[in-house]
Amino acid sequence: METIRLLVRNIVFVILLGAFLEMLLPLRETRRFLEVIVGLFVLITILNPLVALLRQEPLLGFEIQETGSKGQLEAILDQGKDLQKVQSAQSRAAYGEQLEKQIAALARMVSGVSQAKAAVQFSTDPSLEAAGVIERVDLVIKKAEQEPIVEPVEKVEVSTGSVEQVEQFTGGDQEILDQVQENVASLFGLRPEQVSVTFEKLR
Amino acid sequence: MEIMNIVGFALVVTVFAVLLREGRPEMALLLALGFGILVFILVLGKMGTIINLFRDLTRSARVDELYLTTLLKILGIAYIAEFGAQICRDAGEGTIASKVEMAGKVLILLLALPIFAAVLEVVVRLLP
Known part of the structure; x- marks a missing residue:
């Protein structure tokens, strides 16, 4: 989106520039020549970013393809999964x-x-x-x-406390x-x- | 109102040139030449402002400044060639004037070659 916005802005600037330049052209013989050259200048200014934009995507795709074949990528992913399983089992x-x-x-x-x-x-x-x-x-x-480690103690009467605990x-x-x-x-x-x-x- | 000064001066020079053409046509030619150079120098100062505007526009459009420089050079060549050819025609030398114009065209085309090459390159890149 940002690229398109910049492209449109640049085209507007270039068209303005072309219009101003045409106003400066002499009125006689050489005018036709200059009109063609100014037209080419506008054309190249518009086409250059477009071509750069169009050429960018295949280059990116090519780079991704070059990183490794599909088989290699799957092998790496499988290795990653195996490693994850081993780590999970260890933990x-x-x-x-x-x-x-x-x-x-x-x-x-x-x-x-x-x-x-x-x-x-x-x-x-x-x-x-x-x-x-x-x-x-x-x-x-x-x-x-239940071996007696200490000598049996004398009977102690306890008036308070939980009976369950004793049990x-x-x-x-x-x-x-x-x-x-x-x-x-x-x-x-x-x-x-x-x-x-x-x-x-x-x- | 500089245009009034220029037009007034041009009228005076024209009257003088018409008067001189009868007896001293070579002086009339020199007078016209001198006036042309004077107007050119007067306008040249104003051209700086216009060229600066062009440069700003070029920077805003992120266009290679080489193209603008080439265009301005071409424009200069066109004006100078037109000016020279007109002087020659005024002197009654139409053949020389056409040669000056031809030289101007060739030089313009020579300077426009990088732009042509760039357009061709873009077209080639666009083709699959």
């Missing part, structure tokens, strides 16, 4: 590893759990929105042995599993059925 693996450590640490915080090992499955959807979305968590925990610390296997499942699901925004917790018995 997912690193993210999963960190996440598994976090989940295992979270499970170990539950009373009665001595060791935990987590395995995270991510969504297989390749879209960007689904990147890093947890599909399933498999957690294997080891129950702590948590002294609860059975299913309670530990439920507790771990609930903690992991609530912290990572998962449904409880997405978190599978199993015991690995000690030797």
